[in-house]
Structures are given as structure tokens and as C-alpha cells.
Amino acid sequence: MSLFAGIDEVTDPDVLASLSHDEAEWAPVGRAVAAVRPRSTEEVARIVAGCAERGLSVVPRGAGTGLSGGANAVDGCVIVDLSKMTAILEVDADNMICVVQAGVVNNDLKAAVAKHGLWYPPDPASSPWSTIGGNVATNAGGLCCLKYGVTRDYVLGLTAVVGGPAGDYGTVARLGRRTTKGVSGYDLTSLFVGAEGTLGVVTDVTLKLRPARKEPPRTVVGAFGSVVSAGEAVAETTRQGLLPAALELLDRATLQAVEEWKHLGLSADAEALLLAQIDTPGAAGAEEAAAVAGAFTRAGALWAEQSTDEVEAEQLFAARRLAYPAMERLGPVLTEDVCVPRSAVPGMLAAIEEIGARHQVIIATIAHAGDGNLHPLIITPAGDDAARVAAQAAFSEILEKAIAAGGTVTGEHGVGLLKRAGMRQELSPAVLAMQSAVKRTLDPLNLFNPGKVVGEP
């Protein structure tokens, strides 16, 4: 018997298990009652209404590439797998916007709008797999948000299946607008972006697009004798008012892991590499690239140069994107996502090294360094309980250090389950109370993804 007439339902226990979690290591996973695969907003509305009637929680998910447990099942929930909602409903090239269903994969969206000479900038490393709905749920960032902003900066409007004050659970609410500007009422669209499905289920999204870039970007590579001196170069680049499209850091451990896996021919001849991508066109771009290389050199780079080999440059960025799966091959990876002011990057990188050494855990660091968004990856041998305890202690200390440096516990991965305690350290009781009040008033039954974000740890 299916729960919802005419809607695809997963009952196979193995498939249900695989749909019950995301990529977050050591986040608790509950037992779902079922997983459903709707194809339309109307089907999602029926699912939510039915769940409300039966008192079943609703846990939405996209591709499950999240790193904070935001898509993990809770006991007795229905998982709403939106990955079959892959329609690109509209590309309005005249107005540089598109409307897509939540299950469209980020790279598929990019390809679809590229045919119209347009570009959707947000590019989380998961872009070959992650869905726009998931990107919206976590307000995903990526490499080029240094210059071009994060997912929230591109979401003009969205359709969500909601409950609470909007009417019965299962009500379809169209938030936001199609225009470039608009201040008609409170910005509920921004509230839903990053809410990880705790306020309703987002079924389609209206996105702002940009004109496609006309020239291939330039790449500047800098090699450093320590991650801390690479951090100094990041601070110096910002101080000079330089705004590359991307400014990424990879440490030696990361480069080695990628090379061992993929044999891209990378040489890890330094403790850290910085990769800057500059997409300003023409001579101004050449000047900007030279200025970035100059900032790297002044900060103590072993060498810094503009890559003249496009293939090599692309391989370096490919290495950056492959870093996470490459490290996962070595054992369970606990992924940090702290974001600190850019001037605090060197100090934060030094603190991470110190914490890793003291707890005797292996930490490989990749970073959207230009944003101050650091992803130390804590790797533990599988099945080693002592290592796991040490890793979790290091994880907590890194969060504390980031807060003390004026930063946040999550730059782009979301609170989910893993950052709930950290968020409670970061935000004041007054702000936490406001957060919870918003959740209660928009979801009085606590039906939508309960326990996540503002849920009690």
C-alpha cells in the first residue's frame, strides 16, 4: 500500500537507507517511515497535507551531498526526495532569469542557461551532483562567490509548500518576485534560503542570471612554505582591494591525496598552494593578475606566477573540486566550515595546525580562502574510536577559535545537525529566541525537518 496515491514511493530498505542521510560524518540518522519521489509542486502539497494529517515529519532532500546532516532522516519521518523534479520550467533570456524545479542539478542548470549566453555563478564543489533545492536549503557558496556572491544573491523568488499561518499544511506559497528589485513586504525568500527545509518544502526557484563570461579566466598560482604564509597572502590580497573571482587554498596533504587518486600530475612541492582566478576582461585583467601575483610574492610566496597553460590551470581547480572525495578515500572525514574575517585567516590557519598537533589528528585544509571560509578536513582511520573522540574535540575547538576571531561556525554548509551546538555558542540567547519564534510561527506543528538548525541539540 502506498502512502500517497499515485506518487512514487521507495520501500526497498537499502534504497530507503541510502536516502536517509547526507554526506555528514557522524551525524545521527533516524529511521524513516518511507521515502517519496514527487514530480510536481502539487504532489509535494499532497504529501505535506497527508503527513500533517498523520503526524509524520517531512524531511526534504536533494542529492544528499550536504555536509551537516541537514537531510538526515529523523525517526518516523517521510523523506521527500526532490531529485526527480528536474524540469527547467523557463529560461527568460530577455530578463536574465530562469525558473527551475528544486531537483535540477547545479551543473545541468549552468549548461541549460549557457545555451542562452547566460551564467549561473554559484559553484559549490558538489555542483556536478548537488541540486538547486539543496543549494537553496543551505545557501550554498562555492569558489566564485568571492566576487559573485552565494546562492541567496541569486534567488529572486521561490515556491514552497508550507503550513501554519498560511493555511492548512500543504498550502502552496509563492514567495518573492521576478523583477530585479522589490520590497513588497518582508523578505521571506531570503528567510527560506538557508532554512534547510525547516520552514517548508521548496519546490521551484526563480533565479537571477548573469551574462556568460566572454574570455577564459586567468589563473595565478602561488606556492608557500606554510599554510600560514599562504594565509598572509590572502590577507594581503584583500588589503590591496583585489577581488579575484576565486581565491582557493590547498595544503600539501590535500594535493597529495588528489594526486594519489587521480594522477593529474600535480607536484606537491610546497606546504600550500593558492589558486586565484581572475575574470576581468582584457588588459585590466592582466593588470589584476599581476597585482595578485605581487601580493602573493610580498607575503612570502616561494614562487607566484600566472599560469600560461590552460590545461594545467584547469587541473589545479579540478584538484580543488576533488579534494573532498579524495580525502574521504583515506577514512571518515569530519568537515569543518568556519568563516572568519580575512585578516584573521593566517591566525586561524595557525590555530588549526596547533589544534591538530595537540589532539594528534590529521587535518588537511582546503579553503575558499578569499572569503575567509576554511574547510579543515579532519581524517580519522575507520573504526578507531580514540581517533574519533580526538577528532570531535578538535572540531569543537576549531569552532570556538572561529567565534573568538569574529567568525561564524558555518560559512556555507549549514547548521543541520553538526553545527547546532556551535550555533548556540555563536548567537546570543536573544537571537536564538527570535530564530525559534520564527520557526514556531511558520511551522507550529514542527513538521518540517524537525530538530535541524534551531532544533534542540
Added chain:
Amino acid sequence: MSLFAGIDEVTDPDVLASLSHDEAEWAPVGRAVAAVRPRSTEEVARIVAGCAERGLSVVPRGAGTGLSGGANAVDGCVIVDLSKMTAILEVDADNMICVVQAGVVNNDLKAAVAKHGLWYPPDPASSPWSTIGGNVATNAGGLCCLKYGVTRDYVLGLTAVVGGPAGDYGTVARLGRRTTKGVSGYDLTSLFVGAEGTLGVVTDVTLKLRPARKEPPRTVVGAFGSVVSAGEAVAETTRQGLLPAALELLDRATLQAVEEWKHLGLSADAEALLLAQIDTPGAAGAEEAAAVAGAFTRAGALWAEQSTDEVEAEQLFAARRLAYPAMERLGPVLTEDVCVPRSAVPGMLAAIEEIGARHQVIIATIAHAGDGNLHPLIITPAGDDAARVAAQAAFSEILEKAIAAGGTVTGEHGVGLLKRAGMRQELSPAVLAMQSAVKRTLDPLNLFNPGKVVGEP
């Protein structure tokens, strides 16, 4: 006797009257009990706590340049005039951010950060007078938001004096962050931006800055035989993927009114002018300017050329900024603020002409045309009641047309009092119920600027 010990209070009836309204024509103005001029967040907190105890509404205001009545007094309120809170608390050049009190004037902020080689882009036409707090309250736009975004895009965090779930009224809540990215909990910062003081009183703001532009921008001017053909040029420019820093429209009535007042030497030899500002540096900027001029020509411009005279170019933009006060000299001005998809700009401009002719009202149109944000200014002779009725009918019809074109009733001025009915036409009952629920839960006493935005018309 003063209401709040040690806090400046205005009792002079004339000054109180002048602090009781903004620049919105024909918006209702209530009778305030008093106006206070706090100098710190702590003083605002005492005011809000005192008002809650005594059951007095709190109406915050900056410079009073708003155009929707958002800062108008309501009966029995205390006006909280934040214009004395003018401290620039911090300019952190290394991280390209600043922290300023709510009363800092937009242009003063621009000047302060320019000393550090930085730039705060949002530039409402009111920037010589309007405050950052007011800009935040309405999510102000301006000329260069076409390329650089609106106020919300620059607000990383803010301090607000709140009530409700955060604790007693008078609680100080620090929302948001100092980092470029962050997803720790719901985006309450974005919720407060554009909320017009209905959720709490914003006392200071943490703003993202950009590096200062290094070259003077280029200006392309196009003259058109009708506002509709100017609108076609806007649509064509967008269609070509061109993104000037600004793309402004002025019609003949506006140019004449400015010239009669300021004698800038403008010649109104066309029915409409388009002014494009291009700030891409170097040769790429020259190409972009040529492409914009080409788009104007293809759309039927009488002439289109890059201005080679910087003084002339600056005067054209000055005319744009002076348009509103110039029209006000001719009589009460009812200012529209609709925003439509850019492809709908020509049709919307034609509809505005038709509506003006049918109601026999004078409508001068200025527009942030590149954003689709149109400001038809409806001018009535002072004291002419029939003209006023006709103007209000035209105003309502323009709102209806904008909604029908897929647009919004307010692009950047806010709902205030004047757009409450329009907002109710634009948003669905479900969305309105969510808006009201958010207001109720964050301000259960309905103390903050009651009746505005989601308040009942």
C-alpha cells in the same frame, strides 16, 4: 518633564510636526506624543523599554526622505529620531567592512570609506540627505544597483532593539555577522532590511564595502522620440547581456523641470533620454560603451553617443538626482515605484502614458530603467481636489498594470502606508498570512511602527 531621563526630547510643536512625516504625498499623518533623539543603542533600548511599559508605539525615523509614509507618526506614538546617531564606529579596510550608526548620512559614509580606498555602492537619489538606517529600513536602491545591488546586498549584520521572543522590549539583538559568508541560523538580517522599523529599531549596521573604482566611468547618452522607444532600448540592452553600472531614463517633462530650476544648460530636444554609466575599466569598458550605444541605435534612438565631456555627463546624472525635488516645485507629487521585468518596460511606459492621458493628469517619468524600476511622478496643482482624485485613480491603475506585467508595486521605496493596498493585490493570502505571523511573533505588542507594511490599510 522629559519622558526618558537624560535623552534629548523634542517638545516644540513645529519641530514635532516636521518630524512627524516623511516625503510621501497624501499619506496619513498621526499625532505623536513626543519625539526623542537618542545618541546610542543603550538610549534606544531605554526608550523602547519605556514605551512598552507605557503602551506607546515606537516610530523610528532617519532623515525623513522616505516616499511611502513609512516614517509617518501614528496617533499616540513616540518618534525615535535616529539622525543624531552619526558615529562611524569602525572602518575595517583589511576586511572591506564598516560599522556605522543608523543616523549616518549615505554620502557621509561614502566619503568616510573613500579615505580608505573603499566604496559603498548603494546610491539612492536621496544620498546627500538620507541615512543608512533609513536606507536599511526600505532596502533602498539607487542608480548603480543595476550592476552592484541594493542595500540588502551590503548589510552583513545589524544591531536592533527588539522585543517579543528575544525577551523584554528593549532587548539588544546583534543579528548577522562580520564575515563575507555565513549560514548560522535563519537570515534575520535580511528580514530586518526592508522591514521599515516594524520589527524593531535598527541602531547600527555592519556593511560590506567594495574597492574604490579606479577610473572615472564612461557615459553613453541616447535621445529618443518617445519614452516607449527608450523602453525598447532598455529591453535591447538587457537582451544583449550588457550590464552598465546605471541605466537611467528621464522624460522631457523631467528635463524641463530640472532645467527651469537649475539652469544646467540641458537641452530637452527629445521625448526621453537614456543615460548609461559604464565602469568596466580599460578597453573592455570602451567596447561595452560602444555596445550600449549600438543597442540604443538599433532600438531607434534619434542619436546615441558616448559623452566625451565629463562635465556634461555629470550634469546629466545631476539632473537625474534633482528630478524629484524639481517636480515637487510644480505641485504635490505622488511618486510611483513599480518594478517590472525589463522586457515589460516598453509596454509599461506605454500604459503609463495612456493612463495619464485618460485621467488627464500630468505624469513625468524617471526610471532606473535598467532595473525595470519606474518612477512615474504624478503632479497635481496644489489644492485641486478633482486633480487629486484623478491622480489617485491613476496611481492605483499603474499598480494594477505593474502586477499584471509580472512586476511589483514597490521596487525600492517600501510599502509604508501608500503601498499597503497594492501589496495586498500583489501577494497571495497565504504569503500575507506568513508576513503577518512574522510581525506578530517578533512584535507581539504591535509596538514597532504599527500599521506600516503588513498593518491593515
